[in-house]
Amino acid sequence: MNLIEEAYRRLFPEKEFVYQTELEYNRRLSSFNSNIKLYNNTLSVAMNLQWKDIDDEIKIGLIQHLLLRLLKKKATTPNIHLYHHFISQIPTFMPKGESDPMLAASFERINQQFFSGAMEQPNLRWGTASRNRLAYYNLHDDSVTVSTHFQNAPEHLLDYLMYHELLHKQFKFEHKNGRTHAHTPAFRAAEAQFPNFKGIDTELQTYLSSRRRIGVLRSLESKRSSFLGFWR
Ligand SMILES: [Zn+2]
Structure with a gap:
């Protein structure tokens, strides 16, 4: 055929x-x-x-x-x-490789707190020192990648990025009228369950500013810029 x-x-x-x-x-x-x-x-x-x-x-x-x-x-x-x-x-x-211990610990905290320990661990790895793309989930190899800027970050900021990306794993993607929606209303409602969610973007910005040398902060994640006005 x-x-x-x-x-x-x-x-x-x-x-x-x-x-x-x-x-x-x-x-x-x-x-x-x-x-x-x-x-x-x-x-x-x-x-x-x-x-x-x-x-x-x-x-x-x-x-x-x-x-x-x-x-x-x-x-x-x-x-x-x-x-x-x-x-x-x-x-x-997808086969799983070795995961970074700091990321694995963050995954475990979030898995216990939000997913009753029921989520299967994805591949977890550090990316580059990116300020534009702080973290992302890749469905094609079941991996969460986090910017190395967060290797020294307060634990709850790393956990927040981890939670956001694990929600992408949880929700996978919704397919509607030939388009893919990653940040659906259900996704955003789940994300807002993170402790002190309202202040988290300000905290992220403050943290990144403290590490900032040159350049201008851009969107947290290109897809997120549409609803996080602060990052636009
Ligand atoms: Zn996202």
């Missing part, structure tokens, strides 16, 4: 399929990543090698997802649902 053609035909049954196709698996793309290109009437899809043995129905969903992005169209199909379900399950089967 030509997966690209099949994905296209199921998505646009009324249209003629007029493309050449290329499907490649490689190791250059990061974990469970993929991309699509259209040039000279050739639809070219590349997937990380990890996709190779995944069920064709899920891959058709992935290709449909890529096609919609390429063609700037919105739709949802049973295959796209399968694909999103599969992606949301990745954290449960």
Whole structure:
């Protein structure tokens, strides 16, 4: 079966399929990543090698997802649902490496306090000394990465970043009308459970200012800037 053609035909049954196709698996793309290109009437899809043995129905969903992005169209199909379900399950089967002890301790505090100790530990690692991206959760390899600026931070500031990122793991992502919403109202309500949540952004800013040498503070995390006016 030509997966690209099949994905296209199921998505646009009324249209003629007029493309050449290329499907490649490689190791250059990061974990469970993929991309699509259209040039000279050739639809070219590349997937990380990890996709190779995944069920064709899920891959058709992935290709449909890529096609919609390429063609700037919105739709949802049973295959796209399968694909999103599969992606949301990745954290449960990704192998875990060694985690940093300070981050593991923070994870354990938050896990006990907010998740009844029931959350499975993701990969935990320090990133770079970034002021723009203080922390992030990567669903594709189930990892939380924290800026090294927080290696000497007060414990509750590190814990707050950890809590925010673990909520991303908990909520995964909600998929609505072809768009992904990371900070849903439910997410924000859960986040506000953190002790002294109202003052936490001021504290983060004060802490980072105390470590500031040059440059201008930008958003806490690009996605967050829309609701944390203080950081805009
Ligand atoms: Zn976030």
